[in-house]
Amino acid sequence: MILIDGKKLAAELREELKQEVSELKTKYNKVPGLTVILIGDMAPSQIYVRNKEKSANEVGLKSEVIKYPDTVEEKTILDKIEELNNNDSISGILVQLPLPKHIDKQKVIETITPSKDVDGFHPMNVGNLSSGYESSVPCTPLGCYLMIKKIEPNLSGKKAVVVGRSNLNGKPMTQLLLKENCTVTITHSRTKDLKAECLEADIIVAAVGIPELVKGDWVKKDAIVIDVGINKTENGLVGDVAFDEVSKVAKALTPVPGGVGPMTIACLLKNTIDCFKRSQK
Ligand code: NAP
Numbered sequence: 579m580i581l582i583d584g585k586k587l588a589a590e591l592r593e594e595l596k597q598e599v600s601e602l603k604t605k606y607n608k609v610p611g612l613t614v615i616l617i618g619d620m621a622p623s624q625i626y627v628r629n630k631e632k633s634a635n636e637v638g639l640k641s642e643v644i645k646y647p648d649t650v651e652e653k654t655i656l657d658k659i660e661e662l663n664n665n666d667s668i669s670g671i672l673v674q675l676p677l678p679k680h681i682d683k684q685k686v687i688e689t690i691t692p693s694k695d696v697d698g699f700h701p702m703n704v705g706n707l708s709s710g711y712e713s714s715v716p717c718t719p720l721g722c723y724l725m726i727k728k729i730e731p732n733l734s735g736k737k738a739v740v741v742g743r744s745n746l747n748g749k750p751m752t753q754l755l756l757k758e759n760c761t762v763t764i765t766h767s768r769t770k771d772l773k774a775e776c777l778e779a780d781i782i783v784a785a786v787g788i789p790e791l792v793k794g795d796w797v798k799k800d801a802i803v804i805d806v807g808i809n810k811t812e813n814g815l816v817g818d819v820a821f822d823e824v825s826k827v828a829k830a831l832t833p834v835p836g837g838v839g840p841m842t843i844a845c846l847l848k849n850t851i852d853c854f855k856r857s858q859k
Contacts, residue, residue, distance in 0.1 A: 580830035588840035599638040610669040610854035611640035617818045618648030633843050648678045663691040670696035670850035671838035687772045696849040707753045719751040722804045723839030733758040740764045746786035784818035794823025803828045
């Protein structure tokens with residue numbers, strides 16, 4: 579079984595991006611800039627943002643974090659986004675989720691200009707992705723996609739099952755696999771026989787949030803299994819896939835932690851660089 583080492587793949591991707599940033603600097607005499615807006619002091623968000631900033635600096639991006647207390651007015655955030663939209667030195671804007679209740683998440687997402695939407699959440703980017711046009715793609719499914727392609731470069735005709743249909747993970751993942759000519763089944767909480775669906779799959783991507791939902795006897799021999807789930811349990815962090823059982827049948831599997839997570843941040847940097855390149859065209 580191939581253990582898909584997300585830390586190693588993310589380090590390789592960051593190395594490639596670092597090289598690319600250096601070439602862009604030579605060509606344009608400037609580097610892509612990422613601005614992250616962080617509202618409130620929730621510990622997980624603080625950690626994510628710190629990691630994002632550290633990785634951005636590592637590859638040579640210009641990065642900035644703008645912090646607000648969780649009492650900040652919605653208008654202040656929307657005005658700041660507009661200001662960043664109009665700032666040519668900023669290539670990517672990310673507002674760290676979740677937001678305090680009094681701030682309308684959809685309004686925030688739709689205020690970020692699509693060309694700087696490094697999270698790929700703007701409806702224009704969602705539409706472009708589903709139409710098969712160039713767009714920013716949400717970072718977690720993009721990372722999953724790159725890992726799958728490392729294991730199997732030609733996905734044409736493969737049967738893929740995506741477990742979970744969130745806008746963040748399941749839906750964009752489905753679009754990426756469709757674009758690669760997979761036959762994709764997207765499953766969710768009302769799916770009648772999830773085990774039977776999974777057993778058909780050459781590729782399974784699980785993004786649910788239920789510890790070890792996907793069992794060993796749900797997986798076809800030699801399937802590629804990507805585990806997006808991060809679940810805190812008494813036994814520490816576990817994914818949505820029963821790792822020990824599934825590792826006995828799968829061809830390749832991501833661990834939790836150390837699988838999808840590290841690739842997510844690397845893909846944010848990739849999205850920032852891609853936004854910069856599109857803006858120079
Ligand atoms: P979400 O928005 O809560 O969506 C979960 C999806 O799972 C929903 O579509 C839901 O179906 C489906 N589901 C729930 N119970 C199910 C069941 N018994 N069988 C089949 N499907 C079921 O979750 P998310 O934001 O996509 O996150 C999923 C997991 O990924 C979480 O553990 C999260 O922490 C993790 N995550 C990891 C990363 C990373 O970087 N590694 C990034 C983001 C999220 P319905 O639509 O029918 O309700």
